Amino acid sequence: MGRIDLERLSREELIELVLRLQRPEKTSLTSSKPPATDRKERREQSKPGGAKPGHEGHSRVMSDDPDTVVDHRPDRCSCCGGDLHTALPTEVVGVSEGIELPEVAPVVTQHRRLAVRCPTCGTRVVAAVPEAAQGTPFGPRLHAVATYLKTFQALSYARLQAALSDLFGLTLSQGGLMNLLQRAQRRFxxxxxxxxxxxxxxxxxxxxxxxxxxxxxxxxxxxxxxxxxxxxxxxxxxxxxxxxxxxxxxxxxxxxxxxxxxxxxxxxxxQTCLAHLARDVAYAVDTSDDPVPWRLQLWLASVFALAERVTDLATATLAAKRRSLDRQLGAILATPSRCDLTRDLQAKIGRARRQLLVFLDHPGAVEPTxxxxxxxxxxxxxxxxxxxxxxxxxxxxxxxxxxxxxxxxxxxxxxxxxxxxxxxxx
Structure with missing residues (x-):
């Protein structure tokens, strides 16, 4: 928009344009944008990670079936130096574990076809091609490991090639990996x-x-x-x-x-995803001083609170709460506003109004998000x-x-x- 276009705008239009330009950028909390796109300063102001206050800690569970058990028994009394012979009873006062991965190396089985000359007629008899020697030389577990690393650990062909080489000593070309993955995929x-x-x-x-x-x-x-x-x-x-x-x-x-x-x-x-609408509402609350988005945010908080105990309430109670929520929403959507962001939000929610509380008709079977x-x-x-x-x-x-x-x-x-x-x- 150039200077001439700006000069043609009315005073109200200029005010509206300035307000729009002053609006903050959307973040992962106010839109569907991923958290990685948030500005660094906003991330620095976010709540610290880790366990919340009052969270009960958990320690690693000891193995029920260890491969090896080593008992460490004292042989001398720490007080008098007397001999603690092996016939004395003992009790377990502490357990710790040492865990290590064994070295993993490919198990290679060579299938050799042998020929034998018949001593009676002199015919040279060659063994038939074994079933194990037909098709790919790679076994099911190797196919499974490559498929798992490629699909669920997001390794590229080059990184998968390096992982198989570094971890297992296997050398496969990228073309060979593609063929391996194609064979595996057909089984699904x-x-x-x-x-x-x-x-x-x-x-x-x-x-x-x-x-x-x-x-x-x-x-x-x-x-x-x-x-x-x-x-x-x-x-x-x-x-x-x-x-x-x-x-x-x-x-x-x-x-x-x-x-x-x-x-x-x-x-x-x-059932429209209420989480999407909640992010839109959160953006309007952060951006505008209009009370309507704030009221919508409170309304959604009531809906989410009801969703957490939807299976604990009787059908008649749910029906009554749904009617109440619908009346509240109708009043919010009918509230006049001079904020274009609020009006757009009211229009969007109004179009989806019949799809917001469907989960209440199917307690426990339909999620609100x-x-x-x-x-x-x-x-x-x-x-x-x-x-x-x-x-x-x-x-x-x-x-x-x-x-x-x-x-x-x-x-x-x-x-x-x-x-x-x-x-x-x-």
Whole structure:
């Protein structure tokens, strides 16, 4: 905007422009921006990390099945110097442990085909090619370790190559690693299909997406999850077609997501993520002296407090509290304001009003936020930052299959590496 344009503005328009320019930048507390983007001075003013006052400390649990037990027994009395012979009874007064990792080296088994000449007819008989010598020379555990390090520790091909060499003395080319990972990823397709089938029967589904780079182009990593299944998928588009193809006509009772348009209209009811709205409200409170954002913040605090005890209240009580909250929100949204930020906030919340308290109709089954989806997407975001994306679509799709199987197994308490090894060894 140039000088001539500014001279054409009215006094009220100039005041509004100056107020907008004075607004603080958004942070991780007032928007969906990650904490790493916060300014250093704000991070320095943040609360210290570590345990909070009153937190009960925990020490490392001693092993129930140690490999070796060494008893340290006194042989002389510290008072009189008398002999403490071995027949005297003892008691354990303290236990400490020493823990070390054994040296890990590859176990190499050579399969040699031998030939024997028949003493009767002179025919040279050669042994058949053993099954163990067919296909890849690398075993299931090596496939599992490489898959785990690449997918869940976000190692690039170069770093994975170095890790295998430094830790295990294995020398593999990057092309060999790609072939190894492709073989491993194929073993997760059936598990992924089972998770998708389970998802398409769910009554409550939550979803979110984040940007990734695939083959040098912008693409997206989506996640869909229910109480019984988690499904990751890579797609070149952020459109609603991804949701339609994933659900294949199934309409859950409730869909949980943010207010993104492509996430709308896929279920009988929709629960909007209140955490997203809370950050928008927090920004308005920090920026404006208008009382409406402050009232909205108090209203959301009441909603979150109710969400923590939603399973403890009777249906009639929840219905009464919902009506009360809805009346309060209606009064807040109807309050006139001269602040454009407040008006935009009122309009945004007004459009989502029917989607804010759906979780009260499904106590314990529907969350008021979509934080679960964001937690499931976080490893993909970390990998994007560390490796800058995927060289090929097969890598993105294969990794999504692995995350699908592992995250679904986590719902029942299985560990990532244990799930990977079990899947590859099957």
């Amino acid at each position: 397709r059936s598990g992924r299909d089972e998770a998708v089938s389970t998802l398409r029967r769910a009554t409550v589904v939550a979803s979110d997406e984040t940007g990734v780079r695939i083959e040098g182009s912008n693409a997206y990593h989506w996640v869909f999850h229910s109480a019984q299944a988690v499904v990751h998928t890579a797609s070149p588009t952020r459109g609603a077609i991804v949701v339609r193809e994933m659900m294949d006509g199934h309409r859950p009772a409730v869909w949980i997501s943010d207010r993104y348009t492509a996430q709308q209209g896929h279920a009988a009811a929709h 979509n934080n679960g989806s964001e937690r499931l997407l976080r490893p993909a975001v970390i990998q994007r930052k560390v490796t800058n994306g995927y060289r090929a679509m097969w890598a993105a799709e294969g990794e999504a299959d692995i995350r699908t199987v592992v995250d679904t197994a986590r719902l029942t308490g299985s560990s990532p590496f244990g799930t990977i090894l079990k899947t590859i060894s099957a």
